[in-house]
Amino acid sequence: MPLAQSVVGYLSDSALKDLQAAAHKNATIELPLEPGKQGSHVQVQRADVDELRLGPSANGYTSVQIILKPKANFNFVSAGPLQEDVLSVLRDPSYIYGLGRLQWIAIYVGPILRQQDGVFKTIQTAL
Amino acid sequence: MKTLLVQPPLTISPEVHPPLGLSVLASHLVRSAQAVSIVDLDLQTKQPHSNPDQYMTEFRAALCEQRPQVVGFTSMFNNSLHAERLIRAAKEVDGSITTIAGGSHFGALPRESLERIPELDFVVRGEGEIVLSKFLSALDARAPVQDIPGLCYRASGAIRLNPNGPLLNLDRVNPTWSDLEGILNLKDYTATIPDGPRKRAVYIEAGRGCPFACSFCATAPFWERRYRVKPIGCIVEEMRYLHEHFGYDMFMLVHDLLTVDRRFVSDLCDALFLARLPVEWTANHRADIELGELAPKMRSAGCFSVFMGIESASERVQKDIHKGLTRAQTMSTVRSLMDVGISSTCSFIVGFPSETSTDLSATLELAAELKMIGAEPVQVHRLRRWPPAPLAALDLKSSFDIDALRLEYPSDTILDTDIETIQADPKFFIGYFTPETTAGSPVQLAQLELFFANALTMLPVTTAVLGRIYGNKLVDSYYKALEEQGPVSRADFHSAVSLRATLVPYILRWLESDNQLHKWQRDLLRGVILYERIRIGFMAQADDAYRDAVLSSRDWGVFTLPIDIAELLKRLTTGAELTSDLCTKRAIALTRKDIGIARGFALSEQSVERLRQGDPDLLAALEKETAH
Numbered sequence: 001m002p003l004a005q006s007v008v009g010y011l012s013d014s015a016l017k018d019l020q021a022a023a024h025k026n027a028t029i030e031l032p033l034e035p036g037k038q039g040s041h042v043q044v045q046r047a048d049v050d051e052l053r054l055g056p057s058a059n060g061y062t063s064v065q066i067i068l069k070p071k072a073n074f075n076f077v078s079a080g081p082l083q084e085d086v087l088s089v090l091r092d093p094s095y096i097y098g099l100g101r102l103q104w105i106a107i108y109v110g111p112i113l114r115q116q117d118g119v120f121k122t123i124q125t126a127l
Numbered sequence: 128m129k130t131l132l133v134q135p136p137l138t139i140s141p142e143v144h145p146p147l148g149l150s151v152l153a154s155h156l157v158r159s160a161q162a163v164s165i166v167d168l169d170l171q172t173k174q175p176h177s178n179p180d181q182y183m184t185e186f187r188a189a190l191c192e193q194r195p196q197v198v199g200f201t202s203m204f205n206n207s208l209h210a211e212r213l214i215r216a217a218k219e220v221d222g223s224i225t226t227i228a229g230g231s232h233f234g235a236l237p238r239e240s241l242e243r244i245p246e247l248d249f250v251v252r253g254e255g256e257i258v259l260s261k262f263l264s265a266l267d268a269r270a271p272v273q274d275i276p277g278l279c280y281r282a283s284g285a286i287r288l289n290p291n292g293p294l295l296n297l298d299r300v301n302p303t304w305s306d307l308e309g310i311l312n313l314k315d316y317t318a319t320i321p322d323g324p325r326k327r328a329v330y331i332e333a334g335r336g337c338p339f340a341c342s343f344c345a346t347a348p349f350w351e352r353r354y355r356v357k358p359i360g361c362i363v364e365e366m367r368y369l370h371e372h373f374g375y376d377m378f379m380l381v382h383d384l385l386t387v388d389r390r391f392v393s394d395l396c397d398a399l400f401l402a403r404l405p406v407e408w409t410a411n412h413r414a415d416i417e418l419g420e421l422a423p424k425m426r427s428a429g430c431f432s433v434f435m436g437i438e439s440a441s442e443r444v445q446k447d448i449h450k451g452l453t454r455a456q457t458m459s460t461v462r463s464l465m466d467v468g469i470s471s472t473c474s475f476i477v478g479f480p481s482e483t484s485t486d487l488s489a490t491l492e493l494a495a496e497l498k499m500i501g502a503e504p505v506q507v508h509r510l511r512r513w514p515p516a517p518l519a520a521l522d523l524k525s526s527f528d529i530d531a532l533r534l535e536y537p538s539d540t541i542l543d544t545d546i547e548t549i550q551a552d553p554k555f556f557i558g559y560f561t562p563e564t565t566a567g568s569p570v571q572l573a574q575l576e577l578f579f580a581n582a583l584t585m586l587p588v589t590t591a592v593l594g595r596i597y598g599n600k601l602v603d604s605y606y607k608a609l610e611e612q613g614p615v616s617r618a619d620f621h622s623a624v625s626l627r628a629t630l631v632p633y634i635l636r637w638l639e640s641d642n643q644l645h646k647w648q649r650d651l652l653r654g655v656i657l658y659e660r661i662r663i664g665f666m667a668q669a670d671d672a673y674r675d676a677v678l679s680s681r682d683w684g685v686f687t688l689p690i691d692i693a694e695l696l697k698r699l700t701t702g703a704e705l706t707s708d709l710c711t712k713r714a715i716a717l718t719r720k721d722i723g724i725a726r727g728f729a730l731s732e733q734s735v736e737r738l739r740q741g742d743p744d745l746l747a748a749l750e751k752e753t754a755h
Contacts, residue, residue, distance in 0.1 A: 056405035087734060090727035091696045093501055093587060
């Protein structure tokens with residue numbers, strides 16, 4: 001089975017609409033890792049996208065998986081405000097889970113959209 | 128045949144889950160055209176008006192209202208005495224009622240159950256669906272019951288145990304919950320879930336049976352060690368139904384060891400992708416089963432956690448209990464699961480008969496190491512021997528253990544008569560009798576379990592450093608401290624702050640009295656304890672959260688520590704040696720987004736000075752970390 005790389009995150013409904021409709025082949029897609037937050041995101045060149053898979057939507061945000069073309073580049077951008085040479089994060093597991101477990105959801109399925117002539121079109125409604 | 132299935136009180140937890148065993152049984156009976164209802168006395172006793180005997184009142188009321196001809200009782204081991212009282216009450220209310228019992232306790236001890244309880248007419252041995260269905264049909268038809276496999280009863284003054292029949296073919300079962308409308312009101316259960324951001328968790332059955340033969344395990348032999356799974360479509364439909372109708376979004380897939388069949392789990396993940404349900408799930412796993420590429424697939428299909436029984440760090444104990452895990456496998460598995468975002472619940476058992484205090488020290492050290500690399504939670508349990516576990520069949524010298532009973536009993540107050548009843552029948556209540564072990568006395572082990580289970584949860588870094596510094600003498604040193612300081616009480620551990628107030632001074636006194644430690648080791652431990660005391664207070668918003676702060680705002684604080692905590696954390700997670708250079712003064716900043724949600728940063732001296740002088744960039748950076 002061929003393997004593909006993908007990146008996952010959340011887009012607002014309007015950003016998702018723009019992403020599907022816009023025809024800028026060279027544009028950069030910024031995919032936030034948490035719904036409604038820009039602090040950390042993944043940058044992907046639109047031309048490098050093979051498929052878009054949409055997951056559940058809640059509160060105006062949709063989980064998105066971007067399947068990348070072979071050899072595509074992507075950048076993980078952490079907009080953390082603290083400089084590593086001044087402050088460095090303590091790797092204490094207590095901060096990972098806190099006094100309660102982090103909430104996370106990750107199910108990415110159809111519809112699958114594929115870029116054709118700069119526009120994402122649905123190629124399959126469900127896997 | 129009008130049948131009432133009874134769930135006795137089960138836990139003291141205010142949050143109640145639908146009774147899985149009875150629900151699966153009821154669904155099967157509904158499909159067999161039997162008239163069945165359920166009374167869940169675990170749920171009923173959580174009502175605000177309830178008192179310790181409320182379950183009996185509720186049960187009698189249910190009998191009078193429903194007038195069943197057959198009443199079926201289930202029991203985990205911890206509530207079998209409550210079940211006994213209910214069985215007697217059923218006959219008192221209406222002597223014509225036929226009583227039948229099953230589940231893990233009665234089903235594992237059918238002869239002993241019939242001998243103990245004259246009011247009990249029948250017992251189902253092992254799996255219940257087929258036996259109960261055939262039994263009710265036989266009663267309906269006034270047919271004899273002597274040929275029903277797995278049924279146990281009295282006949283001609285003797286107890287007759289029919290041989291077990293074939294196990295249920297789970298390939299053909301139907302979704303459970305949608306069959307139960309009118310039988311079980313699931314909204315009553317969701318109403319017990321506290322308001323808040325937590326997910327709504329529920330148990331659903333994915334299958335039964337584990338092929339391994341761990342000597343302490345009662346479940347694997349109960350299901351005859353045969354791995355079976357329900358149809359994937361059935362599991363997914365149950366998840367969909369419970370999510371869409373009742374808002375459940377966290378599913379505990381009940382199966383002794385689901386990941387034995389990786390192909391099945393892979394197919395289940397595919398089906399969950401298709402289902403597009405915004406839900407999470409967890410399942411049982413074993414540290415020596417290689418998941419490989421299946422792990423990220425599970426994660427992306429919603430698996431957030433797996434449960435693994437590690438039991439012991441000692442290879443000799445692992446061999447003795449027929450488990451055979453190695454320390455290296457366990458560390459590697461937890462690390463690789465963490466890499467894909469799946470947390471590991473790691474469970475340890477203390478008090479195996481052949482275990483020594485050296486074995487136990489290694490186990491606690493491994494538990495702390497796993498915690499440091501991200502296992503969550505790490506559990507420490509004392510050995511319980513419940514039939515039909517092979518260990519329960521051994522004739523081991525053991526003694527009654529009131530602490531074990533307190534942990535299991537489904538109510539805060541234990542009836543004196545129950546204690547007497549249990550003490551009088553060690554065979555039937557074997558789980559409350561602790562076998563002798565070279566690892567410690569029952570009191571020592573009870574205290575060790577209480578102390579380290581809480582220390583691992585609340586003071587993981589301190590526990591890890593204790594493990595590193597004491598090595599295989601950890602438990603001996605702890606026992607010495609226990610002898611000097613006396614026991615702690617479970618009542619002291621009801622919140623993070625009270626836990627801190629108990630554990631921190633306890634460990635400090637332990638260190639003070641140990642003159643074998645090097646000065647730097649004592650200083651390092653004191654520094655770690657200070658760090659964790661500050662962290663807990665800060666995360667829990669305790670009154671003294673900023674007591675040690677050199678600078679603070681509403682949701683952040685700067686603290687100076689006598690140790691280099693960042694370097695220490697790095698060494699604890701990489702296995703590097705702990706040395707005296709860790710006792711170097713360093714500052715940290717803690718930032719908090721909400722109660723329980725915080726981050727920590729190592730802070731340079733220059734940064735502390737910049738903060739003192741009101742550096743707007745650094746202040747803004749810290750404030751940003753606290754944004755709610």
